[in-house]
Structure formats: structure tokens, C-alpha cells
Amino acid sequence: MFSFKPDRSQYPAPGPDGKIEVDLETGKYLKLWHGPNHPGITGNMSVELTVCGDEVVEGKTHVGYLHRGFEKLMERRTFIQVFPIVCRVCVPEPDFNEYCYAAAVEELAGIEVPEMANWIRTLILEMGRFNSYMMAMGGISGALGLGVVGQWMTYTRDIMLDRFEELTGARIYHMFILPGGVRAHLPEGFEGRMEEVLQTAETYLADAEKLMFHSSVFKTRTQGVGVIDPALFETYGVTGPNARAGGVAKDVRKDSPYLVYDQLDFTVHTETASDIYARTLVRFKDLHETIQLIRQILKKMPKEGEVMTNLPNVLHWKIPRGETYIKGESSRGEYGYYLVTDGTGYPRRVNVRGPSYTHAMALLEHLIPGTNISDIAALMVSLHTYPPEIER
Amino acid sequence: MRHILYRLKDRYHLGTPVFQRDDLCFVTVKRFELRAILTELRDVEGFTHLTLLTAVDWIEEQQFQLTYMVNNRVANLTLALRVMLDREDATGDTIHDLWPTAATYQRELREMFGITFPGSPRVDEEFILEGWTDLPPYRRDFDTLAYSQQTYNDRPGRVTHDPKTHMQKTLYADYPKGAK
Numbered sequence: 001m002f003s004f005k006p007d008r009s010q011y012p013a014p015g016p017d018g019k020i021e022v023d024l025e026t027g028k029y030l031k032l033w034h035g036p037n038h039p040g041i042t043g044n045m046s047v048e049l050t051v052c053g054d055e056v057v058e059g060k061t062h063v064g065y066l067h068r069g070f071e072k073l074m075e076r077r078t079f080i081q082v083f084p085i086v087c088r089v090c091v092p093e094p095d096f097n098e099y100c101y102a103a104a105v106e107e108l109a110g111i112e113v114p115e116m117a118n119w120i121r122t123l124i125l126e127m128g129r130f131n132s133y134m135m136a137m138g139g140i141s142g143a144l145g146l147g148v149v150g151q152w153m154t155y156t157r158d159i160m161l162d163r164f165e166e167l168t169g170a171r172i173y174h175m176f177i178l179p180g181g182v183r184a185h186l187p188e189g190f191e192g193r194m195e196e197v198l199q200t201a202e203t204y205l206a207d208a209e210k211l212m213f214h215s216s217v218f219k220t221r222t223q224g225v226g227v228i229d230p231a232l233f234e235t236y237g238v239t240g241p242n243a244r245a246g247g248v249a250k251d252v253r254k255d256s257p258y259l260v261y262d263q264l265d266f267t268v269h270t271e272t273a274s275d276i277y278a279r280t281l282v283r284f285k286d287l288h289e290t291i292q293l294i295r296q297i298l299k300k301m302p303k304e305g306e307v308m309t310n311l312p313n314v315l316h317w318k319i320p321r322g323e324t325y326i327k328g329e330s331s332r333g334e335y336g337y338y339l340v341t342d343g344t345g346y347p348r349r350v351n352v353r354g355p356s357y358t359h360a361m362a363l364l365e366h367l368i369p370g371t372n373i374s375d376i377a378a379l380m381v382s383l384h385t386y387p388p389e390i391e392r
Numbered sequence: 393m394r395h396i397l398y399r400l401k402d403r404y405h406l407g408t409p410v411f412q413r414d415d416l417c418f419v420t421v422k423r424f425e426l427r428a429i430l431t432e433l434r435d436v437e438g439f440t441h442l443t444l445l446t447a448v449d450w451i452e453e454q455q456f457q458l459t460y461m462v463n464n465r466v467a468n469l470t471l472a473l474r475v476m477l478d479r480e481d482a483t484g485d486t487i488h489d490l491w492p493t494a495a496t497y498q499r500e501l502r503e504m505f506g507i508t509f510p511g512s513p514r515v516d517e518e519f520i521l522e523g524w525t526d527l528p529p530y531r532r533d534f535d536t537l538a539y540s541q542q543t544y545n546d547r548p549g550r551v552t553h554d555p556k557t558h559m560q561k562t563l564y565a566d567y568p569k570g571a572k
Contacts, residue, residue, distance in 0.1 A: 064520040072530055076537070081555060107412075234440040237493045256415060256468050315560055324412050325443070325461060325470060338459065340448050351446040351459075361496040391520045 020057055022050050029057065034376055036065050042139065042380055043091075045360065045387040051373055059368030059376075061361050067391040074350045079105055079179065080314040082347065087173040089352055089392050093132040095124050096330045097352070098177040100337035103258070103326040105179040108341050109319045116305035117181035122259045123297045124176060125328070126290050127164060130201070131157050132331035133287040136384045140280050141212055143377040144221050149211055152204040159197050166190065181308035191298045198291050205287065213281065222277035226367060226379040230274060236366065237358035240333025241282045242383060246274030252329035264296055276382040283384070286331075318345045325353075332356060332384045354389025361390065393417050393469050396437050404429055407474070418459075420474040427485055429473065430460060434490060438464045439471060442490075445497035447505045451532040454479045456507060460487075477507065486512035504530035 015021055022029050035046030044065040050058040070089055074082045086101045087094035099121055106113060113121075138153030161171045166187055168174040176183050212218050228238060230246040243250060251268040253261040269285040271278035311317070319341040327336035333355030342348040364383060371379060397409055397419065407420030421429055433439040439462040448457040458475040477484060486509040488495040496519075498509040503519045506528035518524075527534045546552070560567065 064518075064522060067520045069529060069536065072534075072536055075532075078556065235492055237442055237491070239441075250465055255465070315556065315564070322412070323410075323418060323459075323472075325416060325472065327443075334443070336443065338444060338446060338461070349446075349448040351444060353444045357496065358493045362493040366492070 022058060028052055032373075036062075039142070039377075041377070042360075042383075042385050043387040045385075045390070047364070047368070047376070047380070049368070049373070049376065054372050054374070056368050056371050056373055056376060059365055061364055063360075063387055063391045066388050070392045071350050071352065074347055076346070078315065078345050079317050079319065079347065082350070083175055083178055084173075087175055089388055090330075090354065090386050091172065091388065092135050092386060093128045093331055094173050095128040095177060096328060096335045097337070098175065099125060099259075100326045100328060100335060101339070101350070102177050102179045104324050104337045104339035105319065107324050107326065108322045108339065109179070109317075111180055111309060111311070113181050114306040114309055116185075116302055117307045117309075118259045119297060119301035120182045120186065120307060121177050122261065122264075123186075123294065123301070124167075124174070124182070125259070126293045126297065127160060129290050129331045130287065130294065131160055131164075133283055133290065134160070134201075136283050136331065136381070137208065137212075137280070137287065139381040139384075140276070140378065141208070141218075143381045144218060146211060146215075146218065149208045152208060156197075156201045156204050159200060163190070163194055163197055166193070180311045181306070183308070185304075185307055194294065194298060198294060201291060202288075205284075209284070213277075213284070219277060221375070221378065222275060222280065222382075223273070224275055225375050226276045226279075226371070226382055228274050228363070228367065232363070232366070236363045238333070238363060239355055240329065240331070240384075241279055241286060242333065242355075242359060244269065245271045245278035245282045247272045252327055252334055256327075258326075258328055260297075263300065264293060266293055266296075276378055279382045279384075283331075316345065318343060327353070330355065332359070332386070352389065352392045354386070354392070356385035356387065356389040359383045360385035360387065393471070396433075396469075396471070400429060400432070415468055416470045416472070418472045418474060420476065423475050423477065423485065426460070426473065426475050427487065427490075430462065430487060430490055433462055433471065438466055439469075441465050442487075442493060443470065445487075445494055445501070447501050447507060447530075449479075449505065449530070449532040451479070456482050456505065458484055458501075458507070482507040484509050486510065486515075488512050504528055506531065 030051050032049045032051055033046055034049050035041035036044050046062045048060045048062055049056050070085055073085055086097040089097045134153040134157040138150035141149035164174060165171045168176040228246055233243050233246060233248060247270050249268050249270050254268055266289050269282050271282050321341055321343045323340040325336055325338045327334055335355060336353040338351040338353065339347060340349040360383065364380065367379060400406060404425045405422045409417050409419040411417050441463040443461040443463045446459050450457060456477040456479055458477060460473040461470060463470045484507055486498060495513045498512040499515050499519045501507045502509060502515050503521055509515050
């Protein structure tokens, strides 16, 4: 079997800071841009790699290809006008932005949300998590040459988008959760159609499990590769499945329950190896947990009730000076909104704390040195990062 | 949370804490004590997770507010430390040695707000913007609308409505009373 043993005999000695002095003139090194337009990259970002043979010596993350200045744009808009912007901070799982922003506004403005709206919000967040995990499973299998799993996952995500369209009127950016509640009730017969989607997903996931987790190729390329030392979790701000794969049983839904998560039964899955395989397995188990949660929510939620509370005239809505931070457990880890208000009709500052900010920058740059170049794509996708969260 | 603040208050100058929720508190600290407080919170009080580091521009008061939000994951407590900086001399103290991820936040603050953090790794490297020579764009005195109008051209024949006025005319034509 092939084993990766780089020849380091020609390497220069590391400097006092532990880094190798890279001199491109020697001809030993090559600068290689992985992205921004590359099938093995997660979204529009790039990693500037310095390679020596097959081994990557250094990697620097470059972002900015998507920067639209969301946080600045929000400061120029009234609280309700911010709405079409927040969801665009994260394409595959936009609903978290809507929830965090809405909850922050509600807290500072002292608005109570009806019980029914909280159930629908939880449902929406779990549907978004389902989609995001589907993209992650497709991405990791695609990065390792199992393109067919990517196609299955894309199809399954697509039929979930049909349910989103039915419920919210939109497929990607839903703008359904807004301060005070949600826009509407569930459509007639929604539960039955959702059950069909979930059963289809389970069928495809059973096939995907055989193709991924029982495949020797997949195991060889993921086990023991891209290991995050659990000692780094705190210093590098690692949260979500990336931390759970290293044995940290932390999940904001369990630890500080929000919405109706305290009324739902679910398990926080952990692994111990902290490698690409463990991270993928945690996501796979979480995905099944999400499917069960969607069923549970539809079963337990009240059948009728208000979904929206009365808001003041949103064109003249002023919120007293204050600041707050709202967080939740997205499919990638802790997602939060820091909102500062100054008594006017506009936010003074909105800051988005996306898990990708730490995972794709400091952590990825720390993990890259010493990795085989063919494993870079899998390593990156296994961290499950979305660039718009970095450059909001 | 309160007993932690009592312990800190014995030795540091703390402002009046604002308990936004039971698990979330904001408090203003002096810049020269920030490092000691953060180190103590991390090593003694269990606030090992740096949730975020960002800035708020209080231009009317000629100050920047740096918000250091740290979290104790075991006790589920979040403490946000506010440090006020003079807007004219916007220099913060780097904490990348306490949390390596802080280097990324500081690099962004350098670019977006023009707040410098001497000694922070790669702090002067471009982060998101490329070849930016204008005012740091997230400062309040940077006018996004004026910048767009100067930098980009409108497509001929295209009309832009101010959303607020347009919505008001469309939805509330008779507001305030008699306006129609």
C-alpha cells in the first residue's frame, strides 16, 4: 500500500519561530494557488500553497472574492430593511442569520414571540441544517473522488428545497423568520410531503454509508489525516462537529437551549479520532439526528396559534440603546450575531460570528503544513467552511 | 457571573456591568488592564473560548469600542469586555498569544476600522480588500453611497427609488394624515 513519507533531507532548518524560510529562487519550492476557482475548494476562497514535492510546506487563506460589506450595509438600513441582507451571509444555511438577527432585535426591543412561531423557526433551522449537511457530505465525497454521492446528496437537498419553496416561497434565501415571528403557518398536507422527502433521504443515505464509511479507499484517505489536536480546540475557537469529532460533547442546542430545543429529544454524537473520517462520521450521524428532529417537531408542534406578534410601525421603529449577542448551533458550529443599537431607527453595528471565521483562517493555516497536496481538498472540505461568513 | 465580577473588581477598574441575560454580561475595562483580565478569565475562571473580537465606532464621542467576548463553555457564561479607544489614536493591544485566532480578528480590524495592533502577526497584510487607499470602510464617516456613486456608473435609463420613501408612498400613501 502507498504510504506518504516525504523526503525532508533537503529541507532547510526551521527558524526560531519554527517556520521554514521559503526561498523560491532555490527551485525547491513552488507556489500553487488552490482556488478561488477549483472543484476542491469550499466556495469562493483560495489557499496559497507553498509545496516542496508532494508536501505542502505552508498555506495562507485568501478571502475577499465575495465581499459586499454586509455589516456596513446593515448600518444604512432600518431594522426591517436589514432582512433581505442577513440571509445572504451564508448561502447553504441562510436561516441561521435570520433567526439570530431576529432574536437579537426582539431581545433589545422587548418583543415576545408566539409559541407557534418558535416551533416553525426550529423546523426551518433543522431543514436548513439538513441541506447544509447534505452539501457537506456531497462535498467530502466529491473531494475524495466519490462523485456519485455528491449527486445523490444534491438531489436530496433539491427535494428539501421544494419543501422550502412550498413553505416560504423561496428556495435559497427564504426571508421567512423575521422579528416578531414567522411569515406564515405550514401549508396543508406539509407533514406528509416532508415525510416523503425524509424517507427518500434515508434511502440515499443508506447507500452513501456503504459507499463512504465501508469503503477502504475512503478510510485510507481519511483516517489519521487532518487530525486536529483537541488541545487546539479552545485556542483556535473550534466548535460544532469539528470539535465533537475530537470528543467534545458540546452543542449549543443542548447546553443553552433556545427556541424549543429543550422540548426535543436528541443525542449529541461524538467521536475521538478528530480526523477527517471522524468529522465526516459525526456529520453523518448528526444528519440522521436532524431527520428525526424534523419528524419530532412536526409531531409535537401545536396545530394552531398565532405566528406573528404585533410590531410597531416598522418604518419608524426605534430601538433603545443596548447591545446583545445571540448564538445558536449551526451545522458548522457556534453561529452568533452581535447587535449594537443606539436609540435610532438603524443598527449601530451588526457583527456576524460565523464558525468558518476561525476554522478556515487560523485553524486551516495551522493544519496545512506537512499535508500531502492530494489531501488538501479533503482537509478543507472536512472543516465545512463557508467563505461569506469570513468576509461579511 | 456576579461572583466572578466581584473577584475582578477587587483588583481591576471595572465599569458598571450590564446583565443583558443571566448568561451574558457586558462590562467596560481599562485598556492597560485588559490583558491581565483576559489572562485571568482564561486561566482561572474558565473563559477559554474567544467568541469574537470586534469594534463599534462611536464617532460622536470620538471613540472606538473594542468588544472582546469570551465564553466559559462548561458554565455556559459569556462575558463581553469593552475597551474604549481614542478614535484619533486607534491602537489596541494584541492578544494573539492568548488566542491565535485573535490575529485574524485584529487583521480585519486594522483593515476595516484602521485600528492597529502592533506585534500581531501579518496585521498589515491585506485581508479582504485589495489595493484599498480610501478611508477604512467600516468607520462611520466612510460614506458607502458616495463611494458607490463615485466608483460605479448607473446603467442609462435605470431609476432608483429610496426604499424608505418608496415603501412609505406605496403602502402608507396617506401617512401622515393629509399628506395625500
